[in-house]
Amino acid sequence: ESLHMIQLLAQLEILCKQLYETTDTSTRLQAEKALVEFTNSPDCLSRCQLLLERGSSSYSQLLAATCLSKLVSRTSNPLPLEQRIDIRNYVLNYLATRPKLATFVTQALIQLYARITKLGWFDCQKEDYVFRNVIVDVTRFLQDSVEHCIIGVTILSQLTNEINQADTTHPLTKHRKIASSFRDSSLFDIFTLSCNLLKQVRNLNLNDEGQHGLLMQLLKLAHNCLNFDFIGTSTDESSDDLCTVQIPTSWRSAFLDSSTLQLFFDLYHSIPPSLSPLVLSCLVQIASVRRSLFNNAERAKFLSHLVDGVKRILENPQSLSDPNNYHEFCRLLARLKSNYQLGELVKVENYPEVIRLIANFTVTSLQHWEFAPNSVHYLLSLWQRLAASVPYVKATEPHMLETFTPEVTKAYITSRLESVHIILRDGLEDPLDDAGLVQQQLDQLSTIGRCEYEKTCALLVQLFDQSAQSYQELLQSTNSSTMDAAIQEGRLTWLVYIIGAVIGGRVSFASTDEQDAMDGELVCRVLQLMNLTDSRLAQAGNEKLELAMLSFFEQFRKIYIGDQVQKSSKNSTGHSGACVFLRFLTRPVGTL
Known part of the structure; x- marks a missing residue:
């Protein structure tokens, strides 16, 4: 019998090595196939224990832990309660007596503990919910060495994470029942424990790798507790700004x-x-x-x-x-x-x-x-x-926002214009190529720029006139460099986008006749620039500048021409938006 066991063990160790180390695809596939048979065999449980007890490599320990995780997660023909209790106790003892396992093995065993605990959360033995004494389970780790402490904290952290995440094999209703029961019975105690331990370790020697590791795991644990999906809504990560943490009373x-x-x-x-x-x-x-x-x-x-x-x-x-x-x-x-x-x-x-x-x-x-x-x-x-x-x-x-908001607006506008030269000079990635990011920033700026709007407008007029004049002079000059023209085109592209954005921001605020007149000053400049760029299209066009123009017209149409225009939208002489537009178009072009 023992000879058979030794041969079996040796064979399994070779398969593990082939599975995790070999670069030859066919060898790995054969190993995978053999190990699938191993997982499905009736005596898989005892063989996993054999691998954990007597296996000589970390790979065999990892294989045993992953196989056991599959066994305890089975929905058809689940393992009996006694067996799952035994595995749970075995894993805890194994981790307690071998604190220096390879990290990936410790991780896989903790994952196994978390899986058993989650799936057995409602299981009773003699009226006792046997899998719920999680804080008792880790107390012995917390009273031991730093390595043991790290294991104990990681167990709670991984368990919180595991219970917070729905899996595809079990119905969502079961997941929510487990998660809300865990939240009500254990989560606050776990969070309090993490805070108390953080208070204790503030004075640790952080040059010590172990103590550094312990602090990291404690912070992860506290974060997992605060990040718990308390009411089961699982808002997706992209709606980050709207996040409210639904802490229980x-x-x-x-x-x-x-x-x-x-x-x-x-x-x-x-x-x-x-x-x-x-x-x-x-x-x-x-x-x-x-x-x-x-x-x-x-x-x-x-x-x-x-x-x-x-x-x-x-x-x-x-x-x-x-x-x-x-x-x-x-x-x-x-x-x-x-x-x-x-x-x-x-x-x-x-x-x-x-x-x-x-x-x-x-x-x-x-x-x-x-x-x-x-x-x-x-x-x-x-x-x-x-x-x-x-x-x-x-x-x-x-x-005090009338003092500080214009500073923020100015910093945004001037920094985008200054970036143009550096991007062209150093061949860097151009933020204007990321349309989504630019649009998002412009949407935000549209509101910020309408606060103390006369300052925003004066700044845009000044910067636009400088760039447009330089650009016109470069086009008329016989010895200007293409680099200089590209810089002014880049600056004008940003300015046209920004002007479109701040005009679009009009919807956020009650607008005055003075502000509509300021809008008119900005619109007029963009239209004159468009006359200039249109006259050059036969020789050379700038795609980014054209796109900025389109974006500007979209905003202008929305505010001053579209069917949704607010009735109050008048320029300083009392005309409606469409008349404003016509007046700008027929205004003598003059110099830019």
Whole structure:
């Protein structure tokens, strides 16, 4: 019998090696086929145990863990309860007695534990829900070495993740029942445990690889708890801005007590930049806790602590040079406005200082247009929402946006124009080639630019006239370089897009005759430029500039000509939009 076992073991070890290591396709396919038979054999369970007990390679341990995961997930002919309890206990003991397994083996065994626990969540033995004592299961790990501690925390983290994710093999209703039962019975205890352990490890020696690893797993655990789909709506990731975290009422204590929020801000300042993005991700979720968790006074206090934390990060911005930190921090800033109203923000004690710091941070970010373009979306989203709130703010405290919004508008416009020369000179990727991104930014700018519109308009007129004049002179000159012409065309392309956007932004605000006249000044310039570029089409056309013109006309049509035009849309002499358009077309062209 034992000889047979030794031969079987040797054969399985060879198959594992072939499966995970060989580069020869046919050998690997044969190994896969043999291992499928192995999984389907009646004594698969005992063989997996044999591999775990006596296998000499990490690959055989991995194979055993994956096979067992398949066995416990079977919907037809499921394993009896006693057997699943045995596997669960065996896995926990195995992990406890072998803390130095290969990472991928530990990971596969923890995944196996999570799968058994999730699928057996409603299983009872003598009126006891045998798979629910998860905190008891990991306590022995948490009281041992750092390696053991990491395993214990990873078990809770992986379990939270596993329960939060629906799988294709089991009905969605079963998944939701398990997830809501787990949420009500265990999740808050797990989150509290993660916070308590984070408080303890703040003073760890982070040069020690093990302790660094423990902190990372604890932050992942806290993030998985805060990221849980509390009400089963699973909004998709793309609707990031609209996110509200539906924290259950039973968690109120953790958020009324400012020490939870303080813990994460303190961690951000005390740990290496490689780990702080995880801290900021947790803060993004905490900042998005549903408003109805608090009464007005509690919310004001919570917001005040949140704004203080943001201020401290802006005053010590060293870690923000890391792109991941920078990205998460931009998301955090956007959440300040998506979850709180301008009227609440202006009442925060440090508001004037904070809005100044945020404006400076935004302006600097926009000037470095080549750094983290995907993060800028969140900053523009913040300013768009702030600008859109101005007409509605009832608070007597000054919002100061009339000072700072034009700075943001100016930084966006001038930085896009300055980018043209550098992109052409260094052969970089042109942001104008990404139509989706440009459109998204222009939509945001359309609202931001209408705040203090006369400043926006004056700036656009000044920049447009400079570029158009340079362009005209270059076309008339006999010895101008194509590079110089390309630079002015690129700048004009951006300006035409931006003018179209700010005219389109008229729908967001009650417009005045003066503003309609300003629109007229801008429209007139674009139409004169179009006359010039049309006259050159036979020799040379610029596709990007033509596309910008189309975008401009789409906005102009929507605001001043289409059937949806608001009746109040008149220019300064009281004509309707269509008349404005005709007047511009018949206006003498003169010099650009």
